[in-house]
Amino acid sequence: MSFDSDIAIDRRRTRRHLKWWRLVSVIAITALLIVAFAENSNVFTRSHIARISVSGIIVESQFRARTLRRIAANKKIKALIVHINSPGGTVVGGESLYLDLRAVAAKKPVIAVMGTLAASGGYMAALGADHILAREGTVTGSIGVILQSTDVTGLLGKLGIKAEAIKSAPLKAVPSPFEPLTQKGRIAARTVVMDMYGQFVGMVAKRRDMSLVKARKLADGRIFTGRQALKLGLIDGIGGETQARIWLTKSRDLAAKLPLKDVRTTRESDGPFDFFRQMMGKTLFSERLTLDGLISLWQPE
Template sequence: MAPAGLEADLLLDRRRLKRSRGLWRLLAVLAVLGGMGLAVAALDEDGPSLAGLGNGPHILRLTVSGTITDDRRLVEAIDRAAKSDSVRGMILAVDSPGGTVAGGESLHDALARFRAAKPLVATFGGTAASAGYMIAMPAERIFAREGSVTGSIGVLLQSFDAQEAMRSLGLRAEAITSGPLKDQPSPFRPLTDEGRAALRAVVQDLYAQFVHRVAEGRHMPEDQVRALADGRIMTGRQALSAGLVDAIGGEREARAHLSAAHKIAEDLPVRELRARDLRERTFGASIGTALGETLAAALPHIVKSVVSEGLGTVLHVDGTGALWQPPR
């Protein structure tokens, strides 16, 4: 029979070995999932619908929902679709409150290039506001539901003042900057007159770009657009009366228009062209979701770190956005 001290050492060694094996097993599982996901991504390099561009004539449906941000892969996919002999046209289905100004601009320009080559029509779902409205401007015809929330033409730049909360915690922020406007806006000190003027000039320039895109897309004088571009939202019926959309309807009406105007058969197959999030672009849809859930459960400190970094960025400065924000 082994001495008591030796038994205790053996138990400790076994526990260390068990923990070590558990860690390596977890790393092995993550490595396998990652390898499988990269293989899926390699097979799906061009996205879910572009893989079949050569499989007969069809119409693309691009569904844009949620917050619009700059997506290089999506822009490249739209450009490839414009050159494909199999793609006869596109239905842009929007259900978005908007997003970043640069993201809306990038998608707008890609759709304008597509429209130069092939027919493009747009349909609005529950919401197509701000940048969600902007991206539809290249469409030759826009269909909205009577109850769609649209419009909200304008630009937003937000910050907040956290000084009182920091004082209550006994904290004080200090910044060493290369110039007086480098930390404007900042949650740690109020806007200066100089900073407010500079930021207002940025917002007004972005606003002028937005108004120009609407005037160009809707074939309206800029003064007429500016009268509507005070940030207000409209229903689909109101937008129709104001000239911001062309008709009440949805995809059925959009297909009928493509048939009448471009002889594109209403029974032609429709294939989805989707924007994919980071996990899906890297690992494929199903594996990306599963891996994300596994990482969230197994490595909570990583998730916490990512969230903290994200909050730090937001606290430093909020970027300009073309986003409808309903009051809370």
């Protein structure tokens, strides 16, 4: 009988342990679900200021566009601070970012803080903000558009290689590295460049409240320091994030103690193969040479 009693006691003890671990498991799973829900909703998020970073070459990004749409729709986000450190990128990349920032600005204040470099398409993106700040030594400006092509026909000729193309029209695939640029091709390409240049100048004139004549005078491709840009009316002030917070408090009546929350606008690495691809791309080719289409990029020689 004593043996049977011991077995019964062990069984009761085992059942109690199982109940305990089931309870712990339920609590742990519930906690994980709450955390996951909180990360993807506004229920447990208090009012704050969102902060994003735009760095490197600017290209079109659906992920970034979706993120900015969410920022615009999130009522808990009271303002957006955009840190920019970029030489520019594709015209479409800068244009799309500009438009996305304007969409956010329709709902809440947007302020751009330009860092070491915010030139060309980087400055175009900054134009989407309600207020632009830069450091005195920030390199900005370089307002313009460029379309580049390399003529390798001479090199191919020395190697005994001749490239041929059958085209539907003379201006198809112009400019091309495999044929000399004709006068008609040069005119056609320049027409496209100047059309996009006119768009850029118009954006500067509209957002900086200056005449097209003045904007075009500043848009000769030259770069400016932050100090020069302030005097020329291309930015609103000198400073960084501290000055941005002060402006939001004084001009938009936002609480000075609102917390900042970083928001990613780029995807994280997909894994080792993505890392290897990026490393190979940066090692074998200049990043700017992989851009397609018209580019608005500061390229110091």
